[in-house]
Amino acid sequence: MENYKLLTPGPLTTTKTVKEEMLFDRCTWDDEYKVITQKIRAELLEIAVASPNLYTTVLMQGSGSFGVEAVLHSAIGKEDKCLIITNGNYGERIVTMAKCIGINYTTYSVEYDTVPKSYEIREILSRDKDITHVAMVHVETTTGIINPIDDIAKLCREYDKTFILDAMSSFGGIQINVEELGIDYLISSANKCIQGVPGFSFIIAKIEKISKCKGNSKSLSLDLYDQWINMDKDGKWRYTSPTHVVAAFSKALDELRGEGGVASRNKRYKDNNNLLRRKLAAMGLNSYINEELQSPIITTFLFPSENFNFSSFYNYVKERGFVLYPGKLTRVDSFRIGNIGEIYEEDIEIVCHIIDEYISGGKYE
Numbered sequence: 001m002e003n004y005k006l007l008t009p010g011p012l013t014t015t016k017t018v019k020e021e022m023l024f025d026r027c028t029w030d031d032e033y034k035v036i037t038q039k040i041r042a043e044l045l046e047i048a049v050a051s052p053n054l055y056t057t058v059l060m061q062g063s064g065s066f067g068v069e070a071v072l073h074s075a076i077g078k079e080d081k082c083l084i085i086t087n088g089n090y091g092e093r094i095v096t097m098a099k100c101i102g103i104n105y106t107t108y109s110v111e112y113d114t115v116p117k118s119y120e121i122r123e124i125l126s127r128d129k130d131i132t133h134v135a136m137v138h139v140e141t142t143t144g145i146i147n148p149i150d151d152i153a154k155l156c157r158e159y160d161k162t163f164i165l166d167a168m169s170s171f172g173g174i175q176i177n178v179e180e181l182g183i184d185y186l187i188s189s190a191n192k193c194i195q196g197v198p199g200f201s202f203i204i205a206k207i208e209k210i211s212k213c214k215g216n217s218k219s220l221s222l223d224l225y226d227q228w229i230n231m232d233k234d235g236k237w238r239y240t241s242p243t244h245v246v247a248a249f250s251k252a253l254d255e256l257r258g259e260g261g262v263a264s265r266n267k268r269y270k271d272n273n274n275l276l277r278r279k280l281a282a283m284g285l286n287s288y289i290n291e292e293l294q295s296p297i298i299t300t301f302l303f304p305s306e307n308f309n310f311s312s313f314y315n316y317v318k319e320r321g322f323v324l325y326p327g328k329l330t331r332v333d334s335f336r337i338g339n340i341g342e343i344y345e346e347d348i349e350i351v352c353h354i355i356d357e358y359i360s361g362g363k364y365e
């Protein structure tokens with residue numbers, strides 16, 4: 001099989017050194033391994049700018065969705081009601097989970113290319129007094145739009161609501177000051193901006209909130225409270241943990257620090273994203289999201305013409321070393337290019353050259 005780089009928002013391209021951490025089989029119950037778990041938990045709090053006396057980190061086996069579902073199961077009690085804000089598939093996935101679990105919820109949805117309006121959310125919160133929780137996505141990976149979490153976090157503080165943020169695709173790539181914003185639960189996963197491999201999610205939780213969640217979860221494996229109580233003692237996971245993934249993630253955290261932290265990584269992603277959008281616009285490939293709402297994580301591009309065949313385009317680019325991502329919009333034809341991962345300006349230059357070859361070569365007309 002030919003090797004390629006992933007321009008997809010997780011799994012993503014990781015460094016050789018991160019992959020090399022997985023060449024050793026570690027023991028889940030061993031003290032050295034538990035130390036790695038505790039190091040990861042502490043370092044994630046540092047990235048979140050959250051003090052350990054107010055916040056804690058819980059690692060949870062599975063992909064990112066398992067982390068979101070664990071929070072919904074555990075944080076929302078029988079008497080509670082959650083306002084779920086959506087403008088894309090990942091927000092809608094939270095709604096699907098709420099339905100499955102049987103949570104009392106209401107939704108506020110806006111078009112995929114627009115962001116939620118805080119005056120409308122204020123209106124909902126002042127009208128519906130039953131709402132206790134607000135859940136939303138930070139960067140909607142469906143489109144690449146970035147939602148205004150500062151405004152909504154502020155409303156949650158003002159109205160005293162528990163704020164659940166799916167920051168899956170943004171945490172580590174965009175600075176999020178969790179304590180300052182008063183976020184109660186932030187969810188992300190190993191294979192996004194920290195640049196690890198897939199296998200677990202993590203939740204940064206306010207201790208005051210998580211400590212009241214005992215007995216809420218109807219799922220045993222996804223009981224965030226129980227996972228926290230066990231892990232907090234000495235770094236032991238309940239049930240088998242993804243040992244190789246955890247070791248790789250620890251290395252990825254070291255490499256994030258080596259790069260200069262979130263600010264430097266954010267700059268690299270942003271520069272790559274600007275370069276990509278500028279070059280593709282020059283080829284007649286326009287982005288779906290307006291510049292001011294565009295995140296540096298992933299960009300949705302519209303097909304240049306009706307005849308454009310994504311699978312032919314995808315194969316052409318893949319054969320030359322890069323994997324792109326199909327679009328997820330129902331009303332317009334689109335494809336996506338992710339910027340996160342071990343990707344540099346020279347990679348963007350090369351992929352733009354390949355795309356230009358395809359487009360100007362009249363390959364689709």
Ligand SMILES: *Cc1c(COP(=O)(O)O)cnc(C)c1O
Pocket residue numbers: 009010063064065066090137138139140141166167168169189
């Ligand atoms: C990646 C992602 C998820 C989780 O997806 P999994 O496939 O379960 O890892 C959830 N929300 C957002 C915004 C994401 O980008």
